[in-house]
Amino acid sequence: MKAPVRDASDPAAIEEAAALLRAGRLVAFPTETVYGLGAHALDGEAVARIFAAKGRPASNPVIVHVADVDGARALAGQWPPVAGALAERFWPGPLTLVVPKAAAVPDGVTAGGPTVGLRVPAHPAALTLLRAAGVPVAAPSANRSMEVSPTTARHVADSLGDAVDLILDGGPTRVGLESTVLDVTVSPPRILRPGMVTQGLLRQAGVDVATGPASGGAARSPGLMLRHYAPRVPVVLIDASGLLGTLRAADGVLFLDPQAGDGQAAARAIVMPSDAAGYAARLYAALRELDEAGVRRIVVEVPPRDGDWIAIHDRLRRAATRDEDTQERNGA
Numbered sequence: 001m002k003a004p005v006r007d008a009s010d011p012a013a014i015e016e017a018a019a020l021l022r023a024g025r026l027v028a029f030p031t032e033t034v035y036g037l038g039a040h041a042l043d044g045e046a047v048a049r050i051f052a053a054k055g056r057p058a059s060n061p062v063i064v065h066v067a068d069v070d071g072a073r074a075l076a077g078q079w080p081p082v083a084g085a086l087a088e089r090f091w092p093g094p095l096t097l098v099v100p101k102a103a104a105v106p107d108g109v110t111a112g113g114p115t116v117g118l119r120v121p122a123h124p125a126a127l128t129l130l131r132a133a134g135v136p137v138a139a140p141s142a143n144r145s146m147e148v149s150p151t152t153a154r155h156v157a158d159s160l161g162d163a164v165d166l167i168l169d170g171g172p173t174r175v176g177l178e179s180t181v182l183d184v185t186v187s188p189p190r191i192l193r194p195g196m197v198t199q200g201l202l203r204q205a206g207v208d209v210a211t212g213p214a215s216g217g218a219a220r221s222p223g224l225m226l227r228h229y230a231p232r233v234p235v236v237l238i239d240a241s242g243l244l245g246t247l248r249a250a251d252g253v254l255f256l257d258p259q260a261g262d263g264q265a266a267a268r269a270i271v272m273p274s275d276a277a278g279y280a281a282r283l284y285a286a287l288r289e290l291d292e293a294g295v296r297r298i299v300v301e302v303p304p305r306d307g308d309w310i311a312i313h314d315r316l317r318r319a320a321t322r323d324e325d326t327q328e329r330n331g332a
């Protein structure tokens with residue numbers, strides 16, 4: 001049975017969603033990054049339903065969403081000063097802080113590990129829902145494992161419509177890429193997953209961070225596994241200069257620069273926003289559009305690799321990784 005889709009700005013829908021969460025059911029809801037698949041974070045059986053619905057390996061921990069800093073501190077075994085400073089600066093917002101977990105956090109949330117990822121989302125419906133529920137909400141992206149994360153309620157319905165109890169529709173998400181995951185249990189803090197809260201923004205906030213895998217770090221954030229966020233059809237990244245000679249009739253293409261070609265060589269062409277924030281907001285929906293259009297492969301004009309583009313480049317690289325390149329399989 002397909003889950004009902006309700007308007008997230010309807011107070012009755014929020015009340016219904018909050019009651020479902022408290023009762024251990026699954027509710028998909030909008031955040032500013034991507035849609036989340038939510039469950040009562042302190043209810044181990046509810047959390048297990050998330051993993052079953054997504055087909056997610058139990059080894060991959062989920063982020064817990066809370067309404068405010070006090071809610072986060074209640075789930076943390078320790079609250080390092082740097083967590084306080086970053087929460088003050090970036091919450092509500094697309095930054096997940098990995099801190100030592102409190103005893104109350106079930107093992108299913110943390111994949112049995114000693115830390116928990118926490119964030120206060122910057123979406124009015126998400127915050128209203130969290131306050132109405134009165135419980136912390138564990139929520140990975142509301143897609144089946146290995147699929148591109150959902151940025152609209154329709155994406156959620158297409159992927160998980162028969163596995164959730166309710167979908168709240170809050171329109172297309174504003175940020176479009178998953179939150180930055182920052183481990184503040186190490187010094188300096190380490191970015192486990194790049195997002196739109198960039199290294200530069202963290203530095204401006206006075207926090208120097210490390211990037212890239214720590215030694216023995218592959219397992220620290222399973223979301224860093226290479227193939228991830230991928231459409232069904234192959235994705236290839238090509239520089240603007242090589243683009244036109246490469247396009248074939250059955251390709252779909254994401255252009256960055258409309259001057260790079262008129263797209264006539266391809267079956268479907270989408271011109272992407274030229275600023276990083278706009279590109280990020282559009283990326284997952286664009287990949288899904290080309291995937292659904294039945295193109296044979298998706299050719300992406302490679303965007304810049306630095307600064308505000310790092311998270312975008314990260315997701316494109318993962319989308320472009322073929323299965324046979326993949327050392328480790330997992331999903332989120």
Ligand code: TXA
Pocket residue numbers: 031033034035036037060061062063094096098110113115116117121139140141142177178179180181192193220221222223224332
């Ligand atoms: O923007 C987001 O973060 C979205 C929205 C719904 O909030 N959520 C999301 O969740 O992307 P998910 O489960 O798809 O990705 C969570 C990432 C994974 O890479 C996971 O491995 C990592 O965060 N993570 C969660 N808890 C962790 C922990 N305790 N230690 C290390 N990594 C953790």
Ligand code: MG
Pocket residue numbers: 140141149332
């Ligand atoms: Mg995910």
